[in-house]
Amino acid sequence: MAAGGWTRREFLRGMVVTGAGLALGACAPKATPKPAKDKIVVGMSRPLSGPLAVVGDSAFRPVYETFVKEVNDAGGIHVEEYGKKLPIELLVYDDKSDVGTMTRLTEKLILEDKVDFLWPACGTSFIFAQAPLANKYGYVLITAEGGATTIKDMLPSLPYVFVTLSFSDWYQLPVLAQLLSKKGAKTAYIAYIADLHGIEYSGVAGIEFPKVGIEIIGLKSIPPDMKDLSPIIREAKAANPDVFCCFAYPDQVMPATALSMELDFNPKAWVGGPCVNFGFYQTTFGPAAEGVIGFTSFNPKQSDAARALAEKLYTGKPKEIQDYWGHPLYWAGLEVWKQAIEKAGSLDQAKIRDIIATERFQTVLGETWFEGGLLSKDCHTGEIGQWIKGEYEVIGPEKWATAEMVYPKPPWPKG
Amino acid sequence: MVTTIIEVVITGLLMGGLYALIAVGLSLQYGVARILNISHGEFIMLGGLTTWSLYTALGVNPLLSLAICGPLAFALGFVIHRTLFKRLLDTAASPGVFESNSMLAAFGLMFIIQNVALIAWGSEIRGYSYLTTPVHFLGTLFGANRLLTFGMALLIGLVFYLFLNLTRTGKAIRAAAQDPTTAGLMGVNINHMLALCFGLGAAMAGVGGVLISMCYPVHGVMGLEYTVIAIIVVVLGGLGSIPGSFMGGFILGLVGSIVTFLEPGLALVAYYVIFILLLLIRPTGLLGR
Amino acid sequence: MKPGRAYLQKLGGPGLTLMALALLATFPLYASVYSMTLLTDILMFVVLALSWALFSAPTGYISLAPAAFFGVGIYTSAILGRQWPLLLTIALGGAISFCLALLVGALTLRLKGIYFAMFTFGLVELIKHFWLWFEIRFTGTRGRFVAVVDQQTIYFTMLASFVLLLLTTHLIRRSRWGLALRSIGECEEAAAHIGVNVNALKTITFAISAIFMGAAGAIIATRWTYVDPYIAFNPLYSFMAVLMALFGGMGHPYGPVLGAAIFAYLEEVLLTRFPYYYMLIFGVVLIITVLYLPEGLIGLMMRIRRRVVGGPDAPA
Known part of the structure; x- marks a missing residue:
């Protein structure tokens, strides 16, 4: 292995090389200027590999993939401000089921890629780490997999975070x-x-x-x-x-x-x-x-809407991928998100947040609204x-x- | 009371048999070929997922899958050694360099195999139900699938042990493990033997995966978990020793079932305490040289 | 000394070093916030890989314990970060890691080669599972929120620990201490015979390397917001440190630095550009590196330098 001396000069030169290399490396992926608005970019850090891939790929992934396809087939989401329908473009990163990577990639999505919206990471502890970030940068975050009583206590301090999944005492x-x-x-x-x-x-x-x-x-x-x-x-x-x-x-x-x-x-x-x-x-x-x-x-x-959703998500697919607990709630969350954008008529996070927090929506669950950041338990079907x-x-x-x-x-x- | 003891002990042994089988392959790969194969668990995963596909799509009996997955995994392992590790061996300046480089390469393999499996099968959990019926045994109940996998693990281990000790090829493998240079001089084709060893190790992992899928759900990212178990067992038993792997597997299984019985929260702590204590007291393992 | 040096010396020197440091130190002024976040992470991996190499490169002992010390730092930050000033938390994270490493080092002196690697791997898992059990049993929960610190502070503390680590590595390698360490790597028995206190030396070096891992953990935890034992004691970070150091090459102290920087950056690119094929590409790159660059990146650079400069400049 290593042998031979390490002189001062080598040390200094190494510093130069390292410093330059690091600085160069970090500078390289500069943000590209935002093009004229012809799509809504949604960013996500998902566990595509690592232990959580098992959860993420059967829970939220089939839902968001189906949802994006459906919305885009219809031309996109109508945004008043731009006077036209904007299709959704997904930007998905792999966080390797690692919280450190997830927090970094979330910041990349927000700061570097300047995505229009953030969709959630996977898993309760990941939501715990991601929610304060989304809130800090003023991004609406409607969560998918995960939810816990602990987060219920935190939600008042996280006005931008909305939890869709039902859990233990909810209800x-x-x-x-x-x-x-x-x-x-x-x-x-x-x-x-x-x-x-x-x-x-x-x-x-x-x-x-x-x-x-x-x-x-x-x-x-x-x-x-x-x-x-x-x-x-x-x-x-x-x-x-x-x-x-x-x-x-x-x-x-x-x-x-x-x-x-x-x-x-x-x-x-x-x-x-x-x-x-x-x-x-x-x-x-x-x-x-x-x-x-x-x-x-x-x-x-239960209803025509419920049947329609099941058909959309499951027709022609193996029964294995069905999830009657999470899928409808995630879907409702996405519907609320879409309707809130349409109601706001703009992509302004604060406006959309206020609408989600205060108004009621028609989703697959029927009338749907959030209460203190949680999907009201009265909406659960x-x-x-x-x-x-x-x-x-x-x-x-x-x-x-x-x-x-x-x-x-x-x-x-x-x- | 007696029944409880019998239950705890047999439960531990049943688990231990599976642990042992997945460790034998790793032990062989490290003991003879000097490759700490981090991608060992990926071969287990491939075995499990292939069995699931065969069972659910074509109704192939998992026992028959043993005969399919074993040879397939062997071929894969053999080819990988012939192409990748042989080259590393030829270019390495010293055994130490080879060990660290082959570990690095095994990491690479792990990433590649896992990604390919995720593309082929997705990452969803796959399971099937096979012989999940109770069997009365020594005054209490055990799952038929567990007894079967235990029997198969023992049988495969025994056949393998006899192969190494009685056949000409087996003796050549052991010679290659003890002293590659001399064995080479005596006319043993070392490269062939090492590739054979690596392939056999992969085959063991493959059949281990088949047996695991009879009792546990399988998925694309399960590999590393089993690699870790295999490493613990191998260290307990002694690198390169097949009886050692079985002993290590049984000990780990027993410790697991006893501690789970007393305080389940400490089961994994106990695994690692045993592991670390043994390394301190007898680093070469129970039956290591 | 060697023919190439004289030529390259002209390029090096204190002026350029200061410039490089100045570049890193003033980075937040002209770079985007995210570049700083990314660079913080890269620096974290550099610290992990370099502190790993501080002990493992000269002695040849493969340690898989970085995640243990890293995790100790993370938890120090998680438990004390809300009450204590940041620097004190970081120092304490380093100190606890140091003590733990002393203990582990003293226990594992007789373990050689692969057994040492196994032991250190077991250590990470043991701490993780014990801590999990302990928290559930006695504090009734798992997971903690970490006090958040602003990006610049995180960046500068990480940079400071990197510079300190570089200095430490440099000082150790140039001293008789470093020489004695290398003699252990070449032949431990012989080293003992010529009067090197092998055990004390190994233990103290191992413990010093742990300080920086603990400190890195304590710093980065403030960016992770939420930690639990599975997040903090993730053996992935041990493997990462080793892979990065080997990838960079251990024939030269700058190998691990280069390896970690490129490795971490490559990973970032793959995770974001090719998320569905990240592992596949990564695995292929690893294997190609092992096959064609057995001495790591630094080996390649030395070969290039030899070609450019000429002369029989063997890798150091």
Whole structure:
């Protein structure tokens, strides 16, 4: 390896070379002057590679790709200020599922590329890092994947940030608790992923379940990366709860489902998510998915708009890519964004922000509005879903239910 | 109580068998070919995704996929060694330079294979349900798929062990590992043996991926996770030792299941504590030379 | 010394050095804000790669611990950044990393070659998972918001730590200390026989290199806004440091600097211009580099210099 001296001159010369090189490197990608307005440029930093690619590519990506295509096929978004329709142009960067890269690329989009709009990064912790940035530069940010009680507390200080996804106490678990108690569930065992998502869901369940008389008889955290969950499933089985909740990601919920079958653990209600809400859950487990409960926000049967959206997103595509929880909410978020631009008649972020914050919109969910930065829970067209006869039905709240909850769930199929 | 102990132990062993199988290939690649193959997990991923495609599109039984993915991965590994690593070996000034350069190249391979897989399969989670039925065994229940994968892992490991110890090629590989120069003088085609080794390591990863897909969902970015597990197991067992890899796999599996039983939050901490302690106490691994 | 030097000496010298430093120091005056952000990140990688090479290049020990020290710095900033002044946080991040590295160095003295690399890799994962468990168990949450600092301050502190690191590297390499380190790299037993206190030397150098990794973490955390154990202790940053240093070539101290700067810039271009094929292109570039530039970029530059200048100027 390295041998030989390193003289002062070499050192100095090296400094020169380095300094010049660095300065040159950083100067090179100079911003190009903005051309006359003939399109709306939307920038995104997405996890196209790395561990989060799994989430991002099945959650928001199919939605925004379909949305952009639909809008552009219709000529674009009409902006009064320019007196014409402007098509959307997407500028997508790969953040490698790394927060440091994501924050840098977000700043690049805002400062260097001067995009007209910012669309969200993927994942709750990424939103936490991106939201203050968007707010600082005065960019409206309507989030997609991710949402948490913690962000609810932050939103008053982030006027430019709007959260679309429903989450634990907004308003899933209270509905779940009601449904379960109505059917007579008395005990629950909770396994949760050791991160913000799991902590919040288990925490909220710890409040909501006892309220309706469901006792929590087991609570275990699962570290991410852990492969073998059988000790947890065995313990849950030994505890013999009415309800088993697995508040974790597909990497845990899928093996937990398989293990429940293998170990013949069949509680009266098996709740898991995010994961159960995806089409791939049903295509993987087939008839065994029957009766499994997850989170949701709509069902195509609910309205013509819902059916139209399902057709747009899923026709001619494998069932695996379906996501009845996230997709409709992300879509509604994009619809709100488009309508707000049309109402504002300009691309002015502050104007658009005020419109989103105060007005009401017609989206796939029906009348849609934001409350304190969160998509109002009154706009949700469902919270809890269940696989019934191969369909992911909304079972709660009652107002939106497309099917009656199956309780107890049928036994796992044999063979 | 007894049942609980049996459950914990067997659960650990079942997991350990899988761990061992994915480690054997890496152990061979490093032990003989001196390549710390960071792209090992990508071959596992390829095996898993291919099996998924065959199963869901054509209904091919995953056991049959073993016979498809193994040879394919072998061919891929063989070619990669013949083209890429052989050249590195020829140009490297010293073994140290070769080790760091081959690691760098393996990183490159990892990036390339992963990107190609993302293009071919997308990054969505892929899973299928195979033999997820309970089997009564020693007074308690186990998944049929887990027992099957465990049996296959043991069988493949054993066949491989016998191959190395009993056949002419196997002996040549071991000779090449111990003393490449002398082995070369004795008429062993070293380059051929190294490529063979790398290919066999890749084949092990490929069949490991097939077995993993029977129990776990697979996706395009899963590789590195398994590479890390394989590295831990290899270090536990000793680089280049097949029985060592199995022992390392079982130990890791057992520690995992015991700690998960007691305090799941510490399961991965325990993995790394064991790993680090062993390195401090016996750096060459349990069965290393 | 060597024929090429005399010619090139005329080009170098204190004047140009000052100019280069002045260029970097006044960069925020004429460059766009984003260029500064990008340059901060590039400097961060330069600091990581160069501090890695400070210990690993002369001794030949491949350390995969940068992410551990980097993460310690990040968490120091995340925990204390709201109450403490920035410089104190950075200093503390460096100090904690230093102590951790002393401990690790003392423990791992007997590990050689690949085993040392494995140990240091395990260390990052151990800290990550332990910290994750600890936070969930005892503080009931995971993840923290970091006090945000303005871009210029981040840039200048990163630049300052880079300059300090360069000076340190330079001083160590020119001293008997550096000579002794290289003797360890060539033959550890022989070094011990001629009276080099091998263990103390390795440990202290390892710990000094950790200071800069910790400091870099403490600085950059202020730009990341939100961190959790998975974000902070990401082994990717260990791999990056090693890849960048090897890519640049370790035949010369400026290899890692050059490697990190070009590598980081290339990555930025690929992530933004070819996001869907970033890994593919990156992998191909890596492999081509290994195949055709086994000595790294610095090796190539030396070869070019030899051709231009002439004479048997072997790589240093």
